Amino acid sequence: MKLQNITILKGDGIGPEIVDQAVKVLSAISEKYDHTFTYDEQLIGACAIDATGNPLPDETIESCMNSDAILLGAIGDPKYDNDPNAKVRPEQGLLKIRKTLGLFANIRPVRIFESLQHLSVLKPEVLNGVDMVIYRELTGGIYFGEKNRTQDEASDLCHYHRFEIERICKLAFKEAQRRPRKKLCLIDKANVLDSSRLWRDVVQNMKDDYPTVEVSYLFIDNAAMQMILNPSQFDVIVTSNMFGDIISDEASVLGGSIGLLPSSSAGEKARLYEPVHGSYPQAAGQDIANPIATILSVEMMLRDFEMKEEADEIIEAVTHCVDNNLLTVDLLKENALLCSELGDQISRHILSKTKKDYGVLI
Numbered sequence: 001m002k003l004q005n006i007t008i009l010k011g012d013g014i015g016p017e018i019v020d021q022a023v024k025v026l027s028a029i030s031e032k033y034d035h036t037f038t039y040d041e042q043l044i045g046a047c048a049i050d051a052t053g054n055p056l057p058d059e060t061i062e063s064c065m066n067s068d069a070i071l072l073g074a075i076g077d078p079k080y081d082n083d084p085n086a087k088v089r090p091e092q093g094l095l096k097i098r099k100t101l102g103l104f105a106n107i108r109p110v111r112i113f114e115s116l117q118h119l120s121v122l123k124p125e126v127l128n129g130v131d132m133v134i135y136r137e138l139t140g141g142i143y144f145g146e147k148n149r150t151q152d153e154a155s156d157l158c159h160y161h162r163f164e165i166e167r168i169c170k171l172a173f174k175e176a177q178r179r180p181r182k183k184l185c186l187i188d189k190a191n192v193l194d195s196s197r198l199w200r201d202v203v204q205n206m207k208d209d210y211p212t213v214e215v216s217y218l219f220i221d222n223a224a225m226q227m228i229l230n231p232s233q234f235d236v237i238v239t240s241n242m243f244g245d246i247i248s249d250e251a252s253v254l255g256g257s258i259g260l261l262p263s264s265s266a267g268e269k270a271r272l273y274e275p276v277h278g279s280y281p282q283a284a285g286q287d288i289a290n291p292i293a294t295i296l297s298v299e300m301m302l303r304d305f306e307m308k309e310e311a312d313e314i315i316e317a318v319t320h321c322v323d324n325n326l327l328t329v330d331l332l333k334e335n336a337l338l339c340s341e342l343g344d345q346i347s348r349h350i351l352s353k354t355k356k357d358y359g360v361l362i
């Protein structure tokens with residue numbers, strides 16, 4: 001029995017619906033394993049702007065600082081996207097929470113469910129063996145460099161300090177060392193950008209400390225092409241903030257729906273767990289979004305809480321639903337489940353199995 005305090009940030013658009021399903025799954029796990037999860041719900045993004053004028057109110061920061069983990073839905077609202085002059089934006093809340101909590105490493109695993117391979121826009125044979133994880137730097141680079149804007153000119157500086165690159169590369173090297181294929185690919189634009197040449201320098205200096213890891217380098221434009229032509233070549237990818245943002249959306253298409261990809265962000269304090277996809281405002285309130293990415297983000301959370309069996313149960317329950325065509329409308333045209341129905345199915349499956357089925361002694 002363990003006690004964990006979780007801050008819940010539902011955010012905007014489909015955020016509340018998908019987070020509700022992930023909390024349902026957490027409740028099933030806590031019931032079955034006699035853990036206590038406490039939830040403190042706070043505002044972030046457009047809903048926080050509407051309520052307080054601030055995309056990241058102080059209470060939200062305070063709650064995150066005092067929690068063991070943070071579960072986030074999504075942020076974003078088209079009314080800000082279409083107004084280039086808006087002074088306050090929902091995204092500022094997300095960027096600020098990442099920076100304030102020092103969440104420098106965003107970890108995005110990409111695995112393919114075999115029974116969904118036929119739904120991918122790529123040929124099934126191209127998808128065989130795809131199993132990669134993207135380590136995206138999350139608190140530096142062009143996202144956070146100095147910005148300037150006049151009426152007719154604008155600039156965003158891509159700045160990295162060596163230590164910012166070293167700390168994420170260290171995590172990525174360790175992950176590569178742990179995985180069976182032991183491959184690490186740095187994605188950059190070192191043929192053009194000085195900041196990318198610094199990334200190469202860091203990786204080249206570090207690689208002797210990890211002699212079993214096979215290191216390769218790809219320019220981002222080539223990597224974008226390779227991701228479609230031959231995605232199974234990738235094992236661990238490490239890259240800067242902006243390149244990681246783009247290449248992970250591209251990678252998310254491989255599995256048939258962006259609604260399947262989870263992420264965790266690690267730093268010095270509590271970790272934050274969120275799906276890779278956005279707030280999908282067109283679907284908000286319709287109960288049709290795919291909750292799997294958020295539920296798999298909870299699976300990553302439980303693994304970090306060192307609840308291995310519990311995390312395995314989530315994978316098993318999600319795989320069971322996927323294999324039995326219990327899917328939302330992004331993956332199934334007819335007889336699709338609602339978001340809340342899929343959440344029910346996954347939690348029910350967890351509760352219906354005895355712990356013994358997972359090799360846990362009871």
Ligand code: IPM
Pocket residue numbers: 075076091094245276278
């Ligand atoms: C992501 C999102 C965010 C990002 C946006 C919403 C600011 O696209 O988490 O990938 O660019 O980091």
Ligand code: MG
Pocket residue numbers: 245246249276
């Ligand atoms: Mg993104």
